Amino acid sequence: xxxxxSTFGVQLFICDLSRGMARQLxxxxxxxxxxxxxxxxxxxxxxxxxxxxxxxxxxxxxxxMLGPPDTVVELGNTEVTEEIFLDYLxxxxxxxxxxxxxxxFEHNCNTFTxxxxxxxxxxxxxxxxxxLPSEVLSxxxxxxxxxxxxxxxxxxxxxxxxxxxNNHG
Amino acid sequence: xxxNSGTDxxxxxxxxxxxxxxxxxxxxxxxxxxxxxxxxxxxxxxxxQFKEEISKRFKANQDQLVLIFAGKILKxxxxxxxxxxxxxxxxxxxxxxxxxxxxxxxxxxxxxxGPGPSQGNTDGSANSSPAGNLGTxxxxxxxxxxxxPPNMLAGFGDLSGLANLGMGSANFMExxxxxxxxxxxxxxxxxxxxxxxxxxxxxxxxxxxRQMIVANPQxxxxxxxxxxxxxxxxxxELMRQTMELARNPAMxxxxxxxxxxxxxxxxxxxxxxxxxxxxxTDIQEPMFSAAxxxxxxxxxxxxxxxxxxxxxxxxxxxxxxxxxxxGTATTTSSTTSSTTPSVSNPLGxxxxxxxxxxxxxxxxxSLMQQIxxxxxxxxxxxxxxxxxxxxxxxxxxxxxxxxVARPSFPKMLQMFAGGNASTPTPEVRxxxxxxxxSAMGFINREANLQALIATGGDINAAIERLLGSQPS
Numbered sequence: 001x002x003x004x005x006s007t008f009g010v011q012l013f014i015c016d017l018s019r020g021m022a023r024q025l026x027x028x029x030x031x032x033x034x035x036x037x038x039x040x041x042x043x044x045x046x047x048x049x050x051x052x053x054x055x056x057x058x059x060x061x062x063x064x065m066l067g068p069p070d071t072v073v074e075l076g077n078t079e080v081t082e083e084i085f086l087d088y089l090x091x092x093x094x095x096x097x098x099x100x101x102x103x104x105f106e107h108n109c110n111t112f113t114x115x116x117x118x119x120x121x122x123x124x125x126x127x128x129x130x131x132l133p134s135e136v137l138s139x140x141x142x143x144x145x146x147x148x149x150x151x152x153x154x155x156x157x158x159x160x161x162x163x164x165x166n167n168h169g
Numbered sequence: 170x171x172x173n174s175g176t177d178x179x180x181x182x183x184x185x186x187x188x189x190x191x192x193x194x195x196x197x198x199x200x201x202x203x204x205x206x207x208x209x210x211x212x213x214x215x216x217x218q219f220k221e222e223i224s225k226r227f228k229a230n231q232d233q234l235v236l237i238f239a240g241k242i243l244k245x246x247x248x249x250x251x252x253x254x255x256x257x258x259x260x261x262x263x264x265x266x267x268x269x270x271x272x273x274x275x276x277x278x279x280x281x282x283g284p285g286p287s288q289g290n291t292d293g294s295a296n297s298s299p300a301g302n303l304g305t306x307x308x309x310x311x312x313x314x315x316x317x318p319p320n321m322l323a324g325f326g327d328l329s330g331l332a333n334l335g336m337g338s339a340n341f342m343e344x345x346x347x348x349x350x351x352x353x354x355x356x357x358x359x360x361x362x363x364x365x366x367x368x369x370x371x372x373x374x375x376x377x378x379r380q381m382i383v384a385n386p387q388x389x390x391x392x393x394x395x396x397x398x399x400x401x402x403x404x405x406e407l408m409r410q411t412m413e414l415a416r417n418p419a420m421x422x423x424x425x426x427x428x429x430x431x432x433x434x435x436x437x438x439x440x441x442x443x444x445x446x447x448x449x450t451d452i453q454e455p456m457f458s459a460a461x462x463x464x465x466x467x468x469x470x471x472x473x474x475x476x477x478x479x480x481x482x483x484x485x486x487x488x489x490x491x492x493x494x495x496g497t498a499t500t501t502s503s504t505t506s507s508t509t510p511s512v513s514n515p516l517g518x519x520x521x522x523x524x525x526x527x528x529x530x531x532x533x534x535s536l537m538q539q540i541x542x543x544x545x546x547x548x549x550x551x552x553x554x555x556x557x558x559x560x561x562x563x564x565x566x567x568x569x570x571x572x573v574a575r576p577s578f579p580k581m582l583q584m585f586a587g588g589n590a591s592t593p594t595p596e597v598r599x600x601x602x603x604x605x606x607s608a609m610g611f612i613n614r615e616a617n618l619q620a621l622i623a624t625g626g627d628i629n630a631a632i633e634r635l636l637g638s639q640p641s
Contacts, residue, residue, distance in 0.1 A: 010240070078240035088263045091202030119261045122239030 007077035010120045011043040012113060013061070013069035014129065030139040038129045039066060040113040042075075044120060045082045049089065051112035055099035056089055076121035088119065104149050105133040195256035197249075199223055199236075201264060210249070212256075217245040229264045237261040393627075602628050611635055 016022065016036035026034040041050035041064070048061045062068040080088075097112055110132070114125045124130075136142040193212045197219075198205055208222050216236065224231040236243035238252050238260045254260060596603070599621040605628060606617045616635060624630035 007240075076240055078237075079242045080235075080237055080240070081242075084235050084237075084242075084263050084265070087265055088202055088261075091263070095203045118259075119237060120240055 007079055008044055008082075010075040010078050010117070012073040012075050012117065012125055013041045013043055013048060014071040014073065015039045015041075015064075015066040015069050017066070030136065030141050032135065032139060034132070034135060036070070038110065038132055040110050040125060040129060041069075042113050042116050042120070044078070044085070049116065051097050051102070051109045053099055053102045056093045056097055056112070073126065075117050075123050075125070078120040080120055085120070089116075092116075105137060105146070108133070195249075195254075197254060197256070198259040199226075199262050200259050201227070201262045205259075213248055213250050215245070216243045216247045216249065219243075219249060220245065223262065227262070227264065233265045235263040235265055237263070599626055602626055602631065606631065606635075 015038070017039050018037040020036070022034050022036050026032065039050075041048045043049070043061045046061065047058045048063065049056065049058045050064065051057075092112075092115075096107075101107055110125065110129050114130055117123055117125050137146065194209050195212045196207050196209050198207050204227070206226050208219070208226060210219055210222055217231075220231050220234050220236065223229075223234055223236075227234075238254055238258075241252060243252060243260070596618060599618065602621050603614065603617055606621075607614065609632070611617050611632070613635075617631065620631035620634040621628075624634060
């Protein structure tokens, strides 16, 4: 076994942006039951990484303004070192995951976490999270709200991963 | 060398690349953050050979390549088969940037837009301060946006309004009182609210206003007792005029002053005083009381007309004496919270009372109860980034917002009227009305129920509604 690289645990933090309101109001407003508006982030190397209107950012786990997660999913282990990972993130941040590419429905925090999860462990994130935008959009209310929601950029504060590259040795 | 691809597996002419015996070519997708390519390689190649192919394709040095599959880093000495890499699978590639500074430097420019104007992505707040406060820079994240008069936003889905109740108080009623206090103590706030295009567009829609007012059950009772009031509400011209007034506080004050002066002149005419008094007791006072009961003290209660037994206030605000006959007619102090109804502004509409009316619907109330049980929820909710930016974009696109509000508004009313946990279901509540409707010949119970919910139990309006939807 080639275990001379230590493996790192990878977790998925899931938070409900609506703080429970979606669970209560969604049957009425949307006509279907949505248990939450899920925001996810990847936690690895003792840091939480997420994507938002500010690009890819990081912070101590549970340190975003959403606080500690509602659910934690173990995605597995990875051999990828932090250095490689940060390189990877910075390339992502330059291209497909820059801040201005953020789209609430199609290209959001969950898209990012899904991709990173696959990179790190080969596993995807649970489908109920990635299915959420299409669930919402398939309702008439979702369609109505779409123009507004499209302009929303969720940008929780955090350290911008790209700029922190300079600080790493 | 290409001829032998499928015909003769035994004969090997592609020995340059593939070391082992049966060279089944598989197509593996190699994905970088920027790019992805499909690379054909023999199934049993080693990782080193794979990297060689990759370095050619991606034009990078083999040493810079880091291959990752299923969370494992592929080492040169391994084979693809060892890691289970098969046809059609994806392998991740990171091209290490040799020098940290250059690699980091080049990525700065594109990403540097990140930390700075992150909220600038949503076009910074060009709006007046209520919206402006929402777009606080990310640094002040957790702290709730201070003193936001949430009332005018209440019409747009109380979710957004809720987010502004940033007082950290658990009891909703307290919250409301705080709001009022602040509103009263800071008259500029009111004008700020008014200036907000969101509010203006909302107010210029008489239908919306009417629905909001009608949604208030006290108002409904009032309307039943005094049909003139419902006439007034149904008169769009009058509504619009009233809205205009409410929108423009300066104009309103002026008009009120004029009206009061005219009224006092009226007083001097013989018999005029009685006319005034009649006018007051019949129209203004009940309405005024209804509006006032939301806020608690009713200093004008002395002359209760006979059809005015004290309205039960189901939301039990902490007002101690709803019937204090203190006689201190504090008209001046109450102008901001509940505009004294005058002839020109017959409904006593002011911006704050509108919002409060919405808040006090029973559906909202149960929601509030649940939230007040968990005060942290409130705190969390308003600090949710989602809310803030939502408000910002709402504030910047008043057109869209009003468009959105219009179609969904009846639905929201329905929801609040029919969907709350603490009061019985609409079917039960409207039991009597439903029976009446079916006795009248409206056999479609579903439609009846819908109509009743939409009109809040008002049979006449429900009938109109039902008739309107049946062209025959």
